[in-house]
Amino acid sequence: MTRLFNEPDAFADEMIAGFVAANRRYVRSVPGGVVRSTRSPQGQVAVVVGGGSGHYPAFGGLVGQGLAHGAAMGNLFASPATQQVHSVARAAQHGAGVLLSYGNYAGDVLNFDAAQEQLRAEGIACETVTVTDDISSAPVAERHRRRGIAGDLTVFRAAAAAAEAGHDLADVARVARLANGRTRSFGVAFTGCTLPGADAPLFTVPEGRMAVGLGIHGEPGIDETDIPTADELAERLVGDLLADAELPDGVDSPRGARVVPILNGLGALKYEELFVVYRRVAELLEAAGVEVVDPHVGEYCTSFDMAGCSLTLFWLDDELAELWETPVDTPAYRRGSVMRAEFDTATDAPESADPATPTIPDATPASRAAAATVLAALETVAETVDAHADELGRMDAIAGDGDHGIGMQRGSHAAVAAAREAVEAGAGAGTTLARAGDGWSHRAGGTSGALWGLALREVGATLGDEAAPTRDAVAAGVTAADTGIRSYGKAEVGDKTMVDALVPFADALRREVDAGSRLADAWASAASEASAAAAATADLLPRMGRARPHAEKSLGTPDPGAHSFALIVTAVGETLAAASATPKGPSA
Numbered sequence: 001m002t003r004l005f006n007e008p009d010a011f012a013d014e015m016i017a018g019f020v021a022a023n024r025r026y027v028r029s030v031p032g033g034v035v036r037s038t039r040s041p042q043g044q045v046a047v048v049v050g051g052g053s054g055h056y057p058a059f060g061g062l063v064g065q066g067l068a069h070g071a072a073m074g075n076l077f078a079s080p081a082t083q084q085v086h087s088v089a090r091a092a093q094h095g096a097g098v099l100l101s102y103g104n105y106a107g108d109v110l111n112f113d114a115a116q117e118q119l120r121a122e123g124i125a126c127e128t129v130t131v132t133d134d135i136s137s138a139p140v141a142e143r144h145r146r147r148g149i150a151g152d153l154t155v156f157r158a159a160a161a162a163a164e165a166g167h168d169l170a171d172v173a174r175v176a177r178l179a180n181g182r183t184r185s186f187g188v189a190f191t192g193c194t195l196p197g198a199d200a201p202l203f204t205v206p207e208g209r210m211a212v213g214l215g216i217h218g219e220p221g222i223d224e225t226d227i228p229t230a231d232e233l234a235e236r237l238v239g240d241l242l243a244d245a246e247l248p249d250g251v252d253s254p255r256g257a258r259v260v261p262i263l264n265g266l267g268a269l270k271y272e273e274l275f276v277v278y279r280r281v282a283e284l285l286e287a288a289g290v291e292v293v294d295p296h297v298g299e300y301c302t303s304f305d306m307a308g309c310s311l312t313l314f315w316l317d318d319e320l321a322e323l324w325e326t327p328v329d330t331p332a333y334r335r336g337s338v339m340r341a342e343f344d345t346a347t348d349a350p351e352s353a354d355p356a357t358p359t360i361p362d363a364t365p366a367s368r369a370a371a372a373t374v375l376a377a378l379e380t381v382a383e384t385v386d387a388h389a390d391e392l393g394r395m396d397a398i399a400g401d402g403d404h405g406i407g408m409q410r411g412s413h414a415a416v417a418a419a420r421e422a423v424e425a426g427a428g429a430g431t432t433l434a435r436a437g438d439g440w441s442h443r444a445g446g447t448s449g450a451l452w453g454l455a456l457r458e459v460g461a462t463l464g465d466e467a468a469p470t471r472d473a474v475a476a477g478v479t480a481a482d483t484g485i486r487s488y489g490k491a492e493v494g495d496k497t498m499v500d501a502l503v504p505f506a507d508a509l510r511r512e513v514d515a516g517s518r519l520a521d522a523w524a525s526a527a528s529e530a531s532a533a534a535a536a537t538a539d540l541l542p543r544m545g546r547a548r549p550h551a552e553k554s555l556g557t558p559d560p561g562a563h564s565f566a567l568i569v570t571a572v573g574e575t576l577a578a579a580s581a582t583p584k585g586p587s588a
């Protein structure tokens, strides 16, 4: 468990502050993460990596000469928000474009892709290569769906070496894809991990047992066995990674192939244990005729205090072998001897220095009155999420990573704080919702953070700051949120996501409003349809997001995002009913 922390919610921010204070030789902080504190030549492609915190040295520990130019650092086990990735990439770029690279997780993909779009719209060339090395997360035929674990290191390093060598963006991306295509990892775990302040682990592995293929956020594995001996574990890891189906294109046999083995500790295994395992890994690779190059044994991508390890095999070709030999100097990873670049004179730009907050636009008294109802509704949302956080976490742990409750808490409380600040500054309903949406997505990160932030912003854009929100405008706002979420997240009804509750909710609200119902009644009726639809997701197999690889495990359990959506709209309905019952409330 994590023993040392202050406010659990501040853990990631305080960790980043301490990490920067201890590593100024390499990094400086910018809103959203860190960039190199040394100068990179103008005209060099910037490699920007990132992901949730809790995986040190991924991702900030891998920023420095010869490796990443910047890292977007999200909350614990939650992808960074779009704004974070965008801000880090802007600070890291040097006029030759940005390669975004990160492990293939739903929240990361949504947020990094949105940041990529923003960067391109601003004229900054941007390409993306996701890391998909974990062989236990999808079959060979679906390699593009696999998640990224310790193979992050090989892909980031190859891309960064190409960038340092002056390759252009297209070529840096090509090298990153080549490295990813030649990287395979396989992991096991003996315990779960406990996030700061939590009274129970995020997930558990039964005493004396080993979860095979368990993900670095506790995503369920593919098998469970008794804990083997160190040699037996090495045999399982090497055996699966050398299987014919896992050999990369261009490698017909392990015999004679050059391979960098990376035995990665997940957080709580001792180096001594890893060395005992590696002893047998080395014997097995040699017996298979593999030419072992530059073996790595240590921690490269951890999972908080999880006891476990993964083995990565990086299959070199001539080009990758040359790039692999280049020097690197970062807080957590050093190879060879780097010619130290000059310090960048720029200083830390902490989160609070973000100049992006615009002034509050003028609003009519009617819209300001509606903003107070928006704030009350958001307070109800946060209370509802708090009351169900454990249940949401448990549902998410069945097939996902167990953090849905935590992420929704973080997001909804940030939305309340942002909305309160806006209301106190005289904002109308539209601006209050937009600020709340930004607060939600920025603070929560992850999949649901990105989607709820978008939803609030869409409703806010429809309501605006002038007219008193009519029931028609509210229904139009919810329809806009529905359209926005489906076009952004690309999920459809039946995929077992929040969309399964959102679509019937938006349709029913429109129908009831068109039929002349009062807003509070129309909302209550739509909320009850959303609740039924959310419950019915228990019978579905997930086709999107983190739950997809473990589809069958989630049968019988509703989708957590659909369930939280239904809980939220039901609670908001109660606020609307209470508001409409007061003499000054929105009786329409």
Ligand SMILES: Nc1ncnc2c1ncn2[C@@H]1O[C@H](COP(=O)(O)OP(=O)(O)O)[C@@H](O)[C@H]1O
Pocket (backbone or CB within 6 Å): 078, 079, 106, 107, 108, 396, 400, 401, 403, 404, 405, 407, 445, 446, 447, 448, 449, 451, 485, 489, 490, 491, 496, 497, 498, 499, 544, 545, 546, 559, 560, 561, 562
């Ligand atoms: N593409 C998508 N479109 C809409 N909703 C999605 C999508 N992918 C996942 N979700 C929803 O997100 C929920 C998980 O949210 P969250 O806990 O933030 O995920 P993660 O930890 O994977 O980022 C799922 O239960 C599902 O309802």
Ligand SMILES: O=C(COP(=O)(O)O)[C@@H](O)CO
Pocket (backbone or CB within 6 Å): 050, 051, 052, 053, 055, 076, 077, 078, 079, 103, 105, 106, 107, 108, 217, 401, 445, 446, 447, 546
């Ligand atoms: O968990 C991570 C991001 O994935 P989500 O889909 O947002 O949960 C992170 O730790 C790896 O980047």
